[in-house]
Amino acid sequence: MxxxxxxxxxxxxxxxxxxxxxxxxxxxxxxxxxxxxxxxxxxxxxxxxxxxxxxxxxxxxxxxxxxxxxxxxxxxxxxxxxxxxxxxxxxxxxxxxxxxxxxxxxxxxxxxxxxxxxxxxxxxxxxxxxLVAHSTPTTFSKDFDAIMAIKFEYGIKKNWMGDPCSPSRFAWDGVICRNTSDNIPRIISLDLSNSNLHGVISNNFTLLTALENLNLTGNQLNGTIPGSLCKLNAGSFIFSYNSDQDVCKKTSPSSSRSRATILAISIAAPVMVVAILGLSYLIWRVKRKSNIFAYNPPRVPEPTNASRNEKYHWDHLQENENRQFTYEELEKITDNFQLIIGEGGFGRVYHGRLEDNTEVAVKMLSGTSSSGFNGFLAEVQSLTKVHHKNLVSLVGYCSEKAHLALVYEYMSRGNLFDHLRGLYIAKLVRLKV
CATH class of the missing domain: 2.60.120 (Jelly Rolls)
Structure with missing residues (x-):
């Protein structure tokens, strides 16, 4: 100041x-x-x-x-x-x-x-x-746009201000220019060695179409080399990257073979992995099916004084793959039968929760209900024969001495009857109004 x-x-x-x-x-x-x-x-x-x-x-x-x-x-x-x-x-x-x-x-x-x-x-x-007025021509516009893009992409800390080539005594550090037959300066050489550059090799270098020499050694660059970079100047372009050697020189036959080997391995390896995974899946499916067919569910003890029809229903239940619960397990999953969620002629229904936190309904047969026992077995027959996405499915059963129970899916939003009854009452209220 x-x-x-x-x-x-x-x-x-x-x-x-x-x-x-x-x-x-x-x-x-x-x-x-x-x-x-x-x-x-x-x-x-x-x-x-x-x-x-x-x-x-x-x-x-x-x-x-x-x-x-x-x-x-x-x-x-x-x-x-x-x-x-x-x-x-x-x-x-x-x-x-x-x-x-x-x-x-x-x-x-x-x-x-x-x-x-x-x-x-x-x-x-x-x-x-x-603004400094001068009579010398300015750098080719596309070269100027490319070098400015490179400057801002890498945040280059040099005296890169004004025109890169003109006047020649103020040319940018590391930049060499040559005039064309039309007296327009073109950037033919760019030395950015040891310039603390980071990131990938920019595609903006390929926009310097008159470039004959590029030196990027001594920086922290990574990634692949743009494919069109080595094609500048009909293949006579010299590019120094990780060492002083020109990385754009033609590769020897041995290096070509090694690249072909690497390419073959890179293709074959994923194919082998997919094949192994597919084979593993097939073996797992076969084992799973064999386990299913080999499964022999425990025999359900026949309830005392059961009639012939009742015996048939219990025999039908044991042929299915449902889980057999003990009475002690029922006490555990219902928290000692604390929450009653329903009651009928067969007995009470309790809310329960399995080991994996799945909610279930536990229907217990009352020992004092003879008609409830017939309805109980009828429900066994329905749940073991009929399967539909809109019907509850049987999870398991309990047949232990005097304790008979069915464990099936819990309907958290109630049954169809409750919803239809609610709709019917709502319609009556609207008609009355």
Whole structure:
């Protein structure tokens, strides 16, 4: 910053968070600032440089005095004011937004405190960007777009500003250009060795179609090499990557055979894995079927004084693959028959929960009900013969001494009769209304 008797210098040792944009300046610069000397409320910056033709101004600001309010308006050459409140210990910037054209190179910047501000304006740094006119041609437009894309993709920290090739004395570091017959500069060589690049090899390199030499050694790059990269310049392209050797040279017959072997293995291995899995599945199915056919369910003891028809029903039940429960197991899954969820002529129905947390209904036959026993066996016959997705299925049974029980699926939302009865009552209510 230039000196001025109307300014007062400020400084701090506190760390200031830098800007993450391409226009950011180091924290060490932002730790110093100028403000208005005395009791003034207006900071004026005036300059005259006849070498300026077109220019744009950037003001870098960061407040490190947090004890009072600081607000001000920024004027560029008396344009409309830009209201601004600087952030505490955090960098920010304000720019003129327009390119100013001037034949004499004069410009004026004013920072004026608002009526609410208790502190005068402050300024940490000032940058002026100018357009430099020159007669030399600029870099081929597609090469320029490609090299700019590479710059932003990898965040390259070099003197890569302005035109990559022109003027030649200001060419970018690592960039070599050659003029075509039409006097248009083309990028023919790019050296980005030891440039702290990370990630994959960008496809943007393939857009530099006049490129003859590319050096990416000494970086942290990974991934595959773009297939069209080595085809640049009809195969005469030189590419240095993990070593100083050219990775685009034609491979020897032995290396070609090794690649073919790797390709064959990469194809055969998944096929073998699929075949093994398929064979394992078939063996499992065969074993499972044999286990099913070999299953011999325990014989259900015949209840005492059962008639011939009743004996038939119990014989039919034992031929099915239902689980046989003990009375002790029924006590456990129903929590000692605590929750009654139904009752009929055969006895009571209790809510239960199996070991895998599956809810079931346990229907116990009452010892005092003779008619209930016949209905009980009739239900056995229905559940073991009829199977449908909308009917409850039999989970198991218990036939232990005087304890007879059926265990079947639990209907958490009630039965069909309850739902139809609810609909019927609802319709009657609507008709009455």
């Amino acid at each position: 230039p000196t001025n008797p109307m300014w007062a210098n400020l400084s701090t040792t506190s760390n200031i968070q830098e800007e993450s944009t391409m226009f950011g300046v180091p924290s060490a610069i932002l730790q110093k600032a100028v403000t208005v000397a005395g009791n003034g409320t207006m900071l004026n910056i005036m300059s005259e440089d006849r070498s300026f033709f077109e220019f744009m101004v950037f003001l870098h600001l960061a407040d490190f005095q947090d004890n009072k309010i600081r607000q001000f308006n920024v004027y560029f050459n008396s344009d409309n004011p830009l209201p601004y409140i600087p952030q505490y210990l955090a960098a920010d910037y304000v720019y003129s937004r327009n390119w100013y054209s001037s034949t004499d190179g004069k410009f004026n910047i004013t920072l004026a405190a608002t009526a609410k501000s208790l502190l005068p304006p402050m300024l940490n740094a000032l940058e002026i960007y100018t």
